[in-house]
Amino acid sequence: MTPFFKEQTLHFLKHYIKKLALLSSINAVDVDLNRKQVVNITYLLSSVVGVISGLVFLSYGWLIESSVHFLGAAVSTTGYFLSIKGYAGSARLLFPFACSTYVTVCSFKFYGTDSHFSWLLIVLSAYSVTGFRVDRGKAQLLVCFFSLLAFAFIQLFAPKTTEYVSIDGRLLIALATFVASASMIVLIAGVVVTKLRKLNEHLRYLAEVDDLTKVYNRRKVLAEAVNVFADAIMTNQRCSFAILDLDHFKRINDQYGHDIGDQVLQRCAEIMSNNIRRHDWVGRYGGEEFVFILPNTRAEEAKSLMESVRIQISDMTIFLRDTDERIHVTTSVGVAEIQDDTVRYEQILARADKALYMAKDAGRNRVMLDFDGAR
Numbered sequence: 001m002t003p004f005f006k007e008q009t010l011h012f013l014k015h016y017i018k019k020l021a022l023l024s025s026i027n028a029v030d031v032d033l034n035r036k037q038v039v040n041i042t043y044l045l046s047s048v049v050g051v052i053s054g055l056v057f058l059s060y061g062w063l064i065e066s067s068v069h070f071l072g073a074a075v076s077t078t079g080y081f082l083s084i085k086g087y088a089g090s091a092r093l094l095f096p097f098a099c100s101t102y103v104t105v106c107s108f109k110f111y112g113t114d115s116h117f118s119w120l121l122i123v124l125s126a127y128s129v130t131g132f133r134v135d136r137g138k139a140q141l142l143v144c145f146f147s148l149l150a151f152a153f154i155q156l157f158a159p160k161t162t163e164y165v166s167i168d169g170r171l172l173i174a175l176a177t178f179v180a181s182a183s184m185i186v187l188i189a190g191v192v193v194t195k196l197r198k199l200n201e202h203l204r205y206l207a208e209v210d211d212l213t214k215v216y217n218r219r220k221v222l223a224e225a226v227n228v229f230a231d232a233i234m235t236n237q238r239c240s241f242a243i244l245d246l247d248h249f250k251r252i253n254d255q256y257g258h259d260i261g262d263q264v265l266q267r268c269a270e271i272m273s274n275n276i277r278r279h280d281w282v283g284r285y286g287g288e289e290f291v292f293i294l295p296n297t298r299a300e301e302a303k304s305l306m307e308s309v310r311i312q313i314s315d316m317t318i319f320l321r322d323t324d325e326r327i328h329v330t331t332s333v334g335v336a337e338i339q340d341d342t343v344r345y346e347q348i349l350a351r352a353d354k355a356l357y358m359a360k361d362a363g364r365n366r367v368m369l370d371f372d373g374a375r
């Protein structure tokens with residue numbers, strides 16, 4: 001093999017292996033990709049099985065028999081390329097027919113029914129439910145029916161044994177059939193389970209994270225507020241909540257446009273996320289309002305944490321595109337801590353909200369505790 005040819009072959013192999021591997025991560029929620037991946041993996045495995053069987057027969061000098069297996073491998077490889085080149089429908093249908101034909105020919109010609117090779121057809125049932133769309137029930141049934149028909153045909157009419165395989169050989173084929181079927185089924189089930197897990201994670205992400213700012217959304221952060229509050233009551237510990245609101249945000253939108261407003265929200269949220277501690281939570285409470293849940297934190301501690309966030313936001317630099325003009329953003333924050341008579345988390349939130357309005361009334365760009373007004 002010339003170096004150029006070797007390099008090209010390696011490049012080719014790497015490219016397709018990478019492509020196959022990526023199918024599991026790219027666009028994780030695309031259900032179409034899930035089926036395509038099942039088809040691709042089935043084809044690749046069949047190609048490998050075909051080549052290995054072909055080589056085994058070749059080592060015994062049985063040319064015709066080994067060519068049947070190599071032909072099986074070639075059909076599988078063709079199916080794989082059909083699938084990745086965009087002919088997914090044809091590739092999907094080709095496999096059950098090619099596999100049934102291959103198993104039938106091998107059972108009649110080489111292995112006989114005593115080798116149990118025909119049980120390989122059971123793979124087609126797993127393939128039919130994962131390789132075809134749910135609304136293609138007819139195609140799924142057809143594949144199951146066809147494989148059952150082939151299985152029955154082999155059991156009824158194929159010879160029990162053949163000249164090719166000894167008793168040991170039959171045992172070996174039965175074991176190999178078991179291992180191949182189990183691996184295919186486990187792989188197919190694995191692909192489906194992985195996809196479902198990714199889909200689940202993605203759905204949870206969509207349900208819990210605010211699309212624009214990437215901090216938790218109101219529903220999630222309030223759910224955590226309930227948990228943190230319940231923990232604090234049960235363990236008799238302190239906890240504080242803070243509400244942060246961007247000052248005169250409407251003016252930023254009016255003056256620079258909604259896109260810049262969105263950008264400001266994103267940058268502020270980034271600063272907030274970077275400043276919370278491991279057990280704290282921050283979420284978008286409303287349009288330009290954010291809530292912080294700070295377990296095991298006294299009001300003064302919470303105030304200094306929020307003070308740091310406030311300063312970092314007011315120091316942040318957002319330049320307008322192609323100009324030196326800098327947008328200056330300030331925030332007002334209200335902080336409240338759990339009290340001995342607090343019985344619901346909403347009471348802390350209401351006090352934090354009151355403190356926020358005190359901060360707005362006092363001229364904005366500041367952090368206030370709910371009892372600051374009483375001092």
Ligand SMILES: Nc1nc2c(ncn2[C@@H]2O[C@H](COP(=O)(O)OP(=O)(O)OP(=O)(O)O)[C@@H](O)[C@H]2O)c(=O)[nH]1
Nearest residue numbers: 245246247248249250251253258259261262287288
């Ligand atoms: N760009 C952008 N603007 C938003 C978003 N959500 C809410 N807003 C805007 O935020 C502004 C909030 O305005 P106001 O409630 O009047 O408050 P404010 O101008 O910040 O004034 P103060 O809170 O009193 O300091 C409104 O103009 C909303 O349209 C968003 O996701 N993106």
